Amino acid sequence: MSTIGGLGEFGLISRLTRRLPQGPAVELGPGDDAAVVAAPDGRTVATTDLLVEGRHFRRDWSGPYDIGIKAAAQNLADVVAMGAAPTALLIGLAIPVDTAVEWAERLYDGLADECTRAGASVVGGDVVGASEEITIAVTALGDLGGRPPLTRSGARPGDLVAVRGRIGYSAAGLELLASGRDEPAELVEAHRRPQPPYEAGEEARAAGATALMDVSDGLLQDLGHIASASGVRIDITRSDVPVPGLLGSAGLDHVLTGGEDHAFAATFPEDAVLPPSWTVLGRVAEGHGVLVDGRPYERGGWDHFRA
Amino acid sequence: MSTIGGLGEFGLISRLTRRLPQGPAVELGPGDDAAVVAAPDGRTVATTDLLVEGRHFRRDWSGPYDIGIKAAAQNLADVVAMGAAPTALLIGLAIPVDTAVEWAERLYDGLADECTRAGASVVGGDVVGASEEITIAVTALGDLGGRPPLTRSGARPGDLVAVRGRIGYSAAGLELLASGRDEPAELVEAHRRPQPPYEAGEEARAAGATALMDVSDGLLQDLGHIASASGVRIDITRSDVPVPGLLGSAGLDHVLTGGEDHAFAATFPEDAVLPPSWTVLGRVAEGHGVLVDGRPYERGGWDHFRA
Structure with missing residues (x-):
């Protein structure tokens, strides 16, 4: 060798x-x-x-x-x-x-x-x-092609909150690997090889996104960065959060707190027309923080020093 | 704490x-x-x-x-x-x-x-x-301010070879630290805090430099990169190499092979007028490699995997 x-x-x-x-x-x-x-x-x-x-x-x-x-x-x-x-x-x-x-x-x-x-x-x-x-x-x-950057700080009360791409798959795959399993292969592969939908940036621009970021540390934590940078609150409606059955019983947790899928989250004016690849799961409001059905969600995201 | x-x-x-x-x-x-x-x-x-x-x-x-x-x-x-x-x-x-x-x-x-x-x-x-x-x-x-990059590949036979900035100080300082000493302080400080003369880039451009690089791995080794990229030989004249007395008995070795000072080495057309801060110590010729007084120099430079 x-x-x-x-x-x-x-x-x-x-x-x-x-x-x-x-x-x-x-x-x-x-x-x-x-x-x-x-x-x-x-x-x-x-x-x-x-x-x-x-x-x-x-x-x-x-x-x-x-x-x-x-x-x-x-x-x-x-x-x-x-x-x-x-x-x-x-x-x-x-x-x-x-x-x-x-x-x-x-x-x-x-x-x-x-x-x-x-x-x-x-x-x-x-x-x-x-x-x-x-x-x-x-x-x-x-x-940037002559256009202003899409930062985290442009979300405004009334905006829609939407996501694009697989979320929770990587965390579910990691959990499988940690317990010595490698099935379902789709989840393990999602952990090994994240597939960010790179076209999401142009889609978000075309639909007039007010803020955009990638979901790297966990959806709620990352939405918290938008809320904090924009000086707003983000309200997530639990029944609008897509939880694929493949993710198993901890699916909601994986979607809301699992990192490393590198999906995209964005806010849009409420009259925006979004491509079907985007899923609306909440609203921007006045205030601060991120709430799920009006309450703080229990599990935290991913902190590289504390995990 | x-x-x-x-x-x-x-x-x-x-x-x-x-x-x-x-x-x-x-x-x-x-x-x-x-x-x-x-x-x-x-x-x-x-x-x-x-x-x-x-x-x-x-x-x-x-x-x-x-x-x-x-x-x-x-x-x-x-x-x-x-x-x-x-x-x-x-x-x-x-x-x-x-x-x-x-x-x-x-x-x-x-x-x-x-x-x-x-x-x-x-x-x-x-x-x-x-x-x-x-x-x-x-x-x-x-x-780059609208100008072409100054690469390693522009040296031509007949060009002058010159350097700008402290060379050998960092290696001498490292040797002191390795033997438990911290004097002369100027050498130890040179190892701890390299002082690249950033103005060297503009000076080299103004004087019509044909190739430029920073001396990070050792003067001879780095000149070897210019020689290789330009398809030329570089001849160093030992008596033209500045060796400050401060560097001690291994001074020439430190200057020719010591890395991490981040001085600059350049080649210039032979009729170039150089600022006094630059020292001419050799010539570009046809061939390949770097010679000191016509012969390969004995000590090697710095290879991060072999040192």
């Missing part, structure tokens, strides 16, 4: 960058001190996340390709959640030197494929040795 | 972002799914680096403020090495939950102050719990 340590830093970088297709937004890709990426509207959207082994992924539960998909998806979703089109990803990888080169290659295949799905390219990065855990730092860039 | 775990993810983020001044290039700073940064020339320069505790810094040798300076400086220098002006930094921080909040605050003070020195702002990031080691992921963005 060929290991990363045997290959050395520059050998590994060469092996990895070879696997990365470069899209039209890339003016200068990997290999120099920095990349150069098109930012046609004179601004760039930028966001960064860290994924730490044991906390955000486990090598016995997810393969390297899955982890690449997930690492890319959660950052690309953050760009889309601003109402922007993803253009580029930069990857920092800290990895034990006894890891197989193929593991890193499959990770990069996942990163590259998810980028392609979102219209972006992996344009650069850094690889360093680590003692035990793998850490993946992902930065995503995007372009 | 207040710890990061006690404060929780969102409490910590709030404490840290409060310390970050936002410059004129920041259209939307920390707090949403992503930041929005001006990219006036329709492109953005982007680079990322990981710093892993025990490998790139030690908490017993450097304080958090030092580490912040260093983490920012090495990425800002990469932007300047493209001939661009730094605009923004994004920080990913994986940190054990039993770390004092003040440690993280001082780290961010260092990041913010070095950003200010280079004309940039910390616009966003992520904090996550880690089991033992601190990992800092830094992404830097920059603007």
Whole structure:
């Protein structure tokens, strides 16, 4: 087995960058001190996340390709959640030197494929040795196309609250893996490979969204960020929350508090016409916080320091 | 002592972002799914680096403020090495939950102050719990001001090779710390807080530089990257290499192979007029590799997987 340590830093970088297709937004890709990426509207959207082994992924539960998909998806979703089109990803990888080169290659295949799905390219990065855990730092860039960003702070009393994409699947899949099961496969796969509906950003814009974000920490917690940033209250109607039977008996909990699906939540003026892919499950009101059927919901979301 | 775990993810983020001044290039700073940064020339320069505790810094040798300076400086220098002006930094921080909040605050003070020195702002990031080691992921963005990037691939036979900034100081300082000493203070401080001369980018452009990079892994190794990318050989004249007496008996080694000072190396047409802050120490020729007085130099540079 060929290991990363045997290959050395520059050998590994060469092996990895070879696997990365470069899209039209890339003016200068990997290999120099920095990349150069098109930012046609004179601004760039930028966001960064860290994924730490044991906390955000486990090598016995997810393969390297899955982890690449997930690492890319959660950052690309953050760009889309601003109402922007993803253009580029930069990857920092800290990895034990006894890891197989193929593991890193499959990770990069996942990163590259998810980028392609979102219209972006992996344009650069850094690889360093680590003692035990793998850490993946992902930065995503995007372009707003001359339009204002869709922030969390634009929700107004009277607005509709709606969601787009699978919610609760990843948490349900994680629970299965934690109990040693891998069926239903759809849930386990949803945990391994989130599928953010990237078209949600343009759909939300077209329907006049007043606020948009991706659901990464849990629906109620993330709606709480919109409520807080907008200075409003959000009222969820429990009977309007879609809970697929597949999610099992804890389905409602998974939908309301499960993170990592990278679906999208948005608020819209009350006369907005939403595509059928969006589900309205509440209203914006005056006040603060998030209520379900008029009361605070019991279970909390996901806090990386307390979980 | 207040710890990061006690404060929780969102409490910590709030404490840290409060310390970050936002410059004129920041259209939307920390707090949403992503930041929005001006990219006036329709492109953005982007680079990322990981710093892993025990490998790139030690908490017993450097304080958090030092580490912040260093983490920012090495990425800002990469932007300047493209001939661009730094605009923004994004920080990913994986940190054990039993770390004092003040440690993280001082780290961010260092990041913010070095950003200010280079004309940039910390616009966003992520904090996550880690089991033992601190990992800092830094992404830097920059603007080229409508000019082409200064890459590593433009060196031509006949060009002059010149450097700008302290070289060898950081390696000498590291050697002192490793042997339990902290004098001369200038060397130890140079290791703790590199001082890239950010004005070198504009100086190099004004003098017609054909290639530019920052010296991060060791002068000879980094010149090797220019030689390789440009398809040329670089000849260094040993008697033209400035070796300050302060560096001691291993001075030449430190200058030629020591990394992490983040000085700048460039090639210029042979009739270029260089500011006195630049030192010419060699020539570009046909061929490949880097020679010192016509021969390969013995000691190697810095490979993060092999060192």
